[in-house]
Each structure stands twice: as C-alpha cells, then as structure tokens.
C-alpha cells in the first residue's frame with residue numbers, strides 16, 4: 692500500500708482541524724477537505740465543547756459585509772490573501788487548491804494580527820471572499836483619492852466607494868493631502 696493516501700488524508704485532516712479551530716462552517720470544511728460530515732461534527736464538538744452551528748451560508752460574501760468598517764477590514768484580508776496566493780500561482784490542480792486554502796487561513800490569521808482581535812473577520816466570511824475573488828465576483832479597486840486598494844463585491848450594500856474616504860468624511864475630513872516635503876496633512 693502506498694504511503695501517499697495516508698499522507699494526503701493526514702494533510703486533509705490538518706486543514707479540517709485548522710478550519711474547525713477557527714470556527715468555520717462545517718459545509719465549508721467538508722467542501723475543502725472531503726472529510727465525512729459526521730467526523731467533522733464530532734471533531735467540532737471535541738474542540739469547542741458544543742455542537743457546530745448550522746444554517747445557510749450567504750451565497751455571496753458581499754452580502755455579509757454590513758458596515759463600512761467591515762468593508763475596510765475585509766479589504767485588508769483580501770490584500771493579504773491575494774499576496775499570499777501569488778506564492779502558489781505556479782502550482783496546479785489539487786496542489787494549487789490546497790495551497791489556496793492554506794493561503795486563506797494564513798491571510799485570516801494575519802488580518803487578525805494586523806487589525807486586532809476586536810476587529811477580526813469571521814473565517815467563513817474570509818472563505819467566501821476568497822472564493823468570490825477567484826470567481827471574479829469580488830475585486831480590489833484603487834482609490835484615486837487616498838491611494839489605497841479596497842474591496843468591491845457583487846451584492847455589496849454600499850455605493851462601492853472607498854471605505855477609508857468614507858471614514859474621513861464621517862470624521863469631518865474631506866481629503867488627504869500629502870505635502871511635497873513628504874509630510875502629510877489631513878484637510879478638514
């Protein structure tokens with residue numbers, strides 16, 4: 692018997708555990724790993740001491756982004772995910788798929804560290820955003836005003852404008868001017 696299937700099974704269980712520890716929905720864990728749903732339910736209960744939540748996923752990640760602040764945090768996640776995914780662009784087939792899910796988990800964790808635990812993004816939302824990005828249903832757009840890249844999605848609840856500029860406006864600041872000497876000045 693070849694050792695390959697055992698290694699493969701071990702790798703899939705590692706991904707399943709990583710997703711469950713971060714409280715991903717089991718439908719996603721099953722989709723990514725093909726581990727049996729009963730085994731995943733048992734694993735979830737063992738890790739968290741409670742049954743896994745059930746219910747429908749939103750069809751698009753954009754529908755789950757309900758505030759400008761969430762859009763800004765999601766933009767950070769997507770930028771990190773895209774950067775990490777570029778590292779796996781040379782892979783193909785199953786290898787590429789498994790690297791993509793690892794990149795998603797790493798980007799989720801990095802975003803949490805960058806944004807702080809109180810602004811962390813739900814791993815299920817991160818998974819949906821990564822999927823929508825690959826399918827062209829979400830993308831990054833450059834803001835000509837403040838120069839950041841931000842996320843725009845199908846079914847987005849906003850005017851698809853820049854969340855950082857919206858934040859400036861809500862603070863009563865109309866624009867960000869960068870001085871020629873390299874200093875920056877927020878104009879009211």
Ligand SMILES: [Zn+2]
Nearest residue numbers: 834837853856
């Ligand atoms: Zn902007």
